Amino acid sequence: MVRFNNRRQKIKKLKIVLIYIVATIGLCMSVYPYLYLIIQSFTPEAEVDRVLVPSHLTLESYRWLFLGAGAKRPWLRALFNSIIVAGSSTVIALLGGAMVGYALSRLQFKGRDLFNNFLLFHMFYPGIILLVPLFLLVVFLGFYNSYLGMILPKALSLWAIFLYSSFFLSIPKEIIEAARLDKASELRIIFQIMIPLSWPITTVIGLLVFLRRWSELLWDMVVITSYDKMTLNVLLATMSTGEYVDFPGPMYAATFILTFPLVILFLIFGKRFTKGISLAIK
Numbered sequence: 001m002v003r004f005n006n007r008r009q010k011i012k013k014l015k016i017v018l019i020y021i022v023a024t025i026g027l028c029m030s031v032y033p034y035l036y037l038i039i040q041s042f043t044p045e046a047e048v049d050r051v052l053v054p055s056h057l058t059l060e061s062y063r064w065l066f067l068g069a070g071a072k073r074p075w076l077r078a079l080f081n082s083i084i085v086a087g088s089s090t091v092i093a094l095l096g097g098a099m100v101g102y103a104l105s106r107l108q109f110k111g112r113d114l115f116n117n118f119l120l121f122h123m124f125y126p127g128i129i130l131l132v133p134l135f136l137l138v139v140f141l142g143f144y145n146s147y148l149g150m151i152l153p154k155a156l157s158l159w160a161i162f163l164y165s166s167f168f169l170s171i172p173k174e175i176i177e178a179a180r181l182d183k184a185s186e187l188r189i190i191f192q193i194m195i196p197l198s199w200p201i202t203t204v205i206g207l208l209v210f211l212r213r214w215s216e217l218l219w220d221m222v223v224i225t226s227y228d229k230m231t232l233n234v235l236l237a238t239m240s241t242g243e244y245v246d247f248p249g250p251m252y253a254a255t256f257i258l259t260f261p262l263v264i265l266f267l268i269f270g271k272r273f274t275k276g277i278s279l280a281i282k
Contacts, residue, residue: 041252061249078235092155101164203272
């Protein structure tokens, strides 16, 4: 009996070791491309994509990007544009998602079930199909080649509405009824009760919406033609052709600048994001 227990313990420890080995390998495979990107952005031009470990680190690629030949393109302005567009879209998506989600989960009105079914259907509808009609609508409204043309069509998030609606259903209705007895308006209930109680899910929605909008490429390339209004990812896409194709180091540097804000956001809100995901799953 003792030998059997010892054998089971050894097998259990072996399984744990194997799990850690597999997890370590998976982590290395996931992190390696980003580490390679960072290292190559600080690698001398003659060694870029030729060595894994550079002879020394240098800011040569960044100087080329901002002070050298790459300065012909407005990189800092593009970074500012990305922050404005992604930030504005995220705020609008959170506000719109909270208000519509509250209406669908806590208010009774005719056609609510139909709207819910349409929402679920549209969430799995290929968005590329609506590209041309949406573009024609933007042109008709006079938003072509403008910040509004980038922000408004991509601001409404159906996933934000769905997650808020599902989360608001978990909040006891007695809280809402008590607020209504105190003559609180529906908007006051949303902004002073529902949203403060839903910070974990708000973090998840905010990060996902910001990440999606920050990495948007196709729509921004379609609706923007001016370099002064281009977002950073669109401006980076222009580096793959013409005079920039022979300068991989600056491309790595620009890509690192594009991804760095996302890394900072996840480092800051990582715990809240994990908590929000667990609540969303439940």
